[in-house]
Amino acid sequence: xxxxxxxxxxxxxxxxxxxxxxxxxxxxxxxxxxxxxxxxxxxxxxxxxxxxxxxxxxxxxxxxxxxxxxxxxxxxxxxxxxxxxxxxxxxxxxxxxxxxxxxxxxxxxxxxxxxxxxxxxxxxxxxxxxxxxxxxxxxxxxxxxxxxxxxxxxxxxxxxxxxxxxxxxxxxxxxxxxxxxxxxxxxxxxxxxxxxxxxxxxxxxxxxxxxxxxxxxxxxxxxxxxxxxxxxxxxxxxxxxxxxxxxxxxxxxxxxxxxxxxxxxxxxxxxxxxxxxxxxxxxxxxxxxxxxxxxxxxxxxxxxxxxxxxxxxxxxxxxxxxxxxxxxxxxx
Amino acid sequence: xxxxxxxxxxxxxxxxxxxxxxxxxxxxxxxxxxxxxxxxxxxxxxxxxxxxxxxxxxxxxxxxxxxxxxxxxxxxxxxxxxxxxxxxxxxxxxxxxxxxxxxxxxxxxxxxxxxxxxxxxxxxxxxxxxxxxxxxxxxxxxxxxxxxxxxxxxxxxxxxxxxxxxxxxxxxxxxxxxxxxxxxxxxxxxxxxxxxxxxxxxxxxxxxxxxxxxxxxxxxxxxxxxxxxxxxxxxxxxxxxxxxxxxxxxxxxxxxxxxxxxxxxxxxxxxxxxxxxxxxxxxxxxxxxxxxxxxxxxxxxxxxxxxxxxxxxxxxxxxxxxxxxxxxxxxxxxxxxxxxxxxxxxxxxxxxxxxxxxxxxxxxxxxxxxxxxx
Numbered sequence: 001x002x003x004x005x006x007x008x009x010x011x012x013x014x015x016x017x018x019x020x021x022x023x024x025x026x027x028x029x030x031x032x033x034x035x036x037x038x039x040x041x042x043x044x045x046x047x048x049x050x051x052x053x054x055x056x057x058x059x060x061x062x063x064x065x066x067x068x069x070x071x072x073x074x075x076x077x078x079x080x081x082x083x084x085x086x087x088x089x090x091x092x093x094x095x096x097x098x099x100x101x102x103x104x105x106x107x108x109x110x111x112x113x114x115x116x117x118x119x120x121x122x123x124x125x126x127x128x129x130x131x132x133x134x135x136x137x138x139x140x141x142x143x144x145x146x147x148x149x150x151x152x153x154x155x156x157x158x159x160x161x162x163x164x165x166x167x168x169x170x171x172x173x174x175x176x177x178x179x180x181x182x183x184x185x186x187x188x189x190x191x192x193x194x195x196x197x198x199x200x201x202x203x204x205x206x207x208x209x210x211x212x213x214x215x216x217x218x219x220x221x222x223x224x225x226x227x228x229x230x231x232x233x234x235x236x237x238x239x240x241x242x243x244x245x246x247x248x249x250x251x252x253x254x255x256x257x258x259x260x261x262x263x264x265x266x267x268x269x270x271x272x273x274x275x276x277x278x279x280x281x282x283x284x285x286x287x288x289x290x291x292x293x294x295x296x297x298x299x300x301x302x303x304x305x306x307x308x309x310x311x312x313x314x315x316x317x318x319x320x321x322x323x324x325x326x327x328x329x330x331x332x
Numbered sequence: 333x334x335x336x337x338x339x340x341x342x343x344x345x346x347x348x349x350x351x352x353x354x355x356x357x358x359x360x361x362x363x364x365x366x367x368x369x370x371x372x373x374x375x376x377x378x379x380x381x382x383x384x385x386x387x388x389x390x391x392x393x394x395x396x397x398x399x400x401x402x403x404x405x406x407x408x409x410x411x412x413x414x415x416x417x418x419x420x421x422x423x424x425x426x427x428x429x430x431x432x433x434x435x436x437x438x439x440x441x442x443x444x445x446x447x448x449x450x451x452x453x454x455x456x457x458x459x460x461x462x463x464x465x466x467x468x469x470x471x472x473x474x475x476x477x478x479x480x481x482x483x484x485x486x487x488x489x490x491x492x493x494x495x496x497x498x499x500x501x502x503x504x505x506x507x508x509x510x511x512x513x514x515x516x517x518x519x520x521x522x523x524x525x526x527x528x529x530x531x532x533x534x535x536x537x538x539x540x541x542x543x544x545x546x547x548x549x550x551x552x553x554x555x556x557x558x559x560x561x562x563x564x565x566x567x568x569x570x571x572x573x574x575x576x577x578x579x580x581x582x583x584x585x586x587x588x589x590x591x592x593x594x595x596x597x598x599x600x601x602x603x604x605x606x607x608x609x610x611x612x613x614x615x616x617x618x619x620x621x622x623x624x625x626x627x628x629x630x631x632x633x634x635x636x637x638x639x640x641x642x643x644x645x646x647x648x649x650x651x652x653x654x655x656x657x658x659x660x661x662x663x664x665x666x667x668x669x670x671x672x673x674x675x676x677x678x679x680x681x682x683x684x685x686x687x688x689x690x691x692x693x694x695x696x697x698x699x700x701x702x703x704x705x706x
Contacts, residue, residue, distance in 0.1 A: 067506030074476015110462040111453025112668040147669050170671035246674040284688050
C-alpha cells in the first residue's frame with residue numbers, strides 16, 4: 001500500500017466494489033434479487049451495476065424470496081456463482097426451506113456430486129424502528145446449521161475483503177450486512193485484497209478483559225472499551241470475529257488466556273445463540289484460565305420494539321457492555 | 333359499457349393409446365419407432381419388477397422406506413425417451429423408469445432407499461439431479477438449471493417432475509412464475525396420481541384440471557393421459573421444442589394413478605376404495621402397451637416369459653450390487669459437509685467428538701487456576 005492516504009468510501013460502496021470486481025473477473029458470477037437492477041438496489045448497494053453488466057447478470061426478481069433463493073441454488077448446482085440479495089435477512093425466513101434445507105445440504109445429500117457455491121447477502125439486525133418483523137438478527141438462528149459459512153463484517157474494509165472471499169468460496173455463504181452501517185465510511189484500498197474466513201481481527205489490545213463481538217456491536221464494544229479505559233482504568237481487548245462460521249477460536253482463546261476474563265457481545269437473543277456458543281467454547285478451552293464466568297450481552301428477550309427508545313434499550317449498547325465488563329472484573 | 337370477455341381459453345387433453353387399446357396412429361406418427369417401443373416396454377417391465385422386489389426387500393428389513401412407482405412408469409419414461417441426453421431430469425422420487433432410461437444404474441436408486449447418500453451421487457454426465465424428497469423444492473432448482481443453461485447460451489432444457497400435492501406448495505408457484513417471467517426453458521411435468529399420501533386431489537385444487545394452474549402464469553398448459561406412453565411423448569416433445577426454440581416453459585398435467593401405496597410406510601387401503609384401484613388397474617400403461625405390441629405382431633407369450641426371466645436377473649443383479657457396497661466408514665460422516673472441511677470439523681473428525689472439544693483430559697489436573705495471577 002502506498003504512503004498516500006487510502007481513499008475512504010462507504011460500506012455500501014465497498015460491497016458494490018467487491019461484487020463488481022468479482023463479476024469482471026469471473027463471468028460465472030451474477031446478482032439477483034428484488035430491485036437490484038433498475039432501481040439500483042433498495043439501499044443503493046448495486047448502484048450502477050445494471051449499467052455496467054446489463055440485465056443478463058443483474059436481475060430484478062419478483063417479490064419471491066423462496067423463489068429466487070431456489071433459482072440461485074439451481075444455477076449454483078450447474079456451476080454458476082450467484083449472489084442472491086435479500087433486501088433484509090428478515091425476508092429470508094420465507095425462504096428457509098431453500099436456504100437451510102437445500103443449499104447447505106446439497107453437497108452432502110448428493111454424495112459430493114452437486115456443490116452449491118452461492119452467496120446470500122443483505123441487511124441483518126435492527127435497522128432503526130422497522131418493527132419486529134423487519135428487525136431480525138438471523139445469525140444465531142442460521143449458524144446452527146452445518147454446511148453453511150457466515151460472514152458478518154463490521155466496517156467497509158472487511159465488507160469488501162470478506163465479500164470477495166465469499167463469492168469465490170465453493171460453499172454457501174450467508175453474508176450479513178447492517179442497514180445501520182451502509183453509510184459508514186472507512187478506508188478501503190483500491191487494489192485487490194481478500195480476507196480469509198476464520199480470521200478474527202483484534203481491534204484494540206488490552207490486558208484486563210476480552211470482549212468478543214461480531215458485526216455492528218463491535219462498535220459498541222469499542223466505545224465501551226474507551227470509556228472503561230478512561231473512567232474505570234480497565235483495558236479491554238476487543239476481538240471482531242468477522243466470520244461466525246468458521247469461528248476463529250484460536251484468536252479468542254489466546255486473548256482470554258491473557259486477560260482471564262471475557263464478555264461476549266451478540267446482537268441476537270441469548271437462548272441457544274452465537275453468544276452462548278462462544279461462551280461455551282471459551283469455558284471448554286479456557287476453564288483453568290478464567291477468573292470469572294464468561295459474561296454475555298445480548299438483545300433483550302423480546303421482539304424488537306417499534307419505539308425508538310425501547311429499541312435502543314433492547315439491543316446491546318455501550319452501557320450494557322461496560323456494565324458486563326465491570327462485573328466480569330469484579331468491579332460492579 | 334358492455335361487459336366483454338377479457339380472457340378465454342381451453343385445456344386440451346391428449347390421448348393416443350387409450351385403456352381400451354384404441355390407438356390413434358395419425359397422432360402417433362413419427363413418435364416412437366417399433367424397435368424403440370419394444371425397448372420401452374421391456375424397460376417398463378423391468379422397472380415394474382424392481383418395484384415388486386424393492387417392496388419385498390423393505391418388508392424383510394433389507395431396505396428402508398420405498399415409494400413404489402407401479403402404474404406411473406409411462407410418464408417419466410416417455411419424457412426421458414424424447415428429451416436429449418444432455419437435458420436435465422429434475423426428479424422427485426417416483427421417476428425410476430425415466431432415470432434408468434437415462435442411464436442411472438438401478439443399484440444407485442436401491443442404494444439410496446437402503447439409506448445411503450452415495451446412491452444420490454449420480455454421475456454428472458447423466459444430467460440428473462438427486463432425488464428430492466421435500467415436496468416441490470426441486471422445481472425451483474430446475475428453473476435455476478434452465479436459467480444457467482440460458483445464461484451460458486446452451487440449448488439445454490430442464491424437465492422437472494412432481495405430483496399433484498406439490499402444486500399446492502409455494503415452490504411450485506414461484507418456480508412457475510419465474511420460469512414464465514424470465515423466459516426459461518423448463519418443462520413442468522406434473523404426475524397427477526390423485527393422492528398426496530392420503531389427501532385427495534379435491535383438497536389440493538378446486539379447478540377442474542391441474543393443468544389450468546399454469547394459465548395464471550401465462551404459460552402453455554396441456555393435460556394428457558399419463559398412462560399413455562405416446563401421449564406423454566407427444567406433449568413432452570412439443571414442450572421441449574417450445575423450451576429449446578422459444579425459451580418458454582410448459583406445464584403438463586399427466587393424469588395417472590399410483591397403484592401401490594405412497595411408500596412402504598403407508599397403507600392406501602385405509603383411504604381408497606378398491607373399486608377405484610381396480611378401475612385404474614385396467615388402465616395400467618403396461619397392459620395397453622403389451623396389447624398394442626401383440627396387435628402389431630411384435631409380442632407373444634413366450635417373449636413375455638423370456639422378458640420376465642430377464643427382469644428377474646437384471647433386478648437380482650442390481651440388488652446384489654447395491655447390497656454388496658460396504659457401509660461407509662464412520663469417519664466419512666463428515667465428508668461433503670463442505671467442499672473444504674474447516675478446522676473445527678476436521679477436529680471433530682480427528683477426535684470423533686462433536687462436543688466439548690476444548691476439554692482435554694488431564695489438563696485441569698496439571699494446570700493451576702490462573703485467576704488473578706497477572
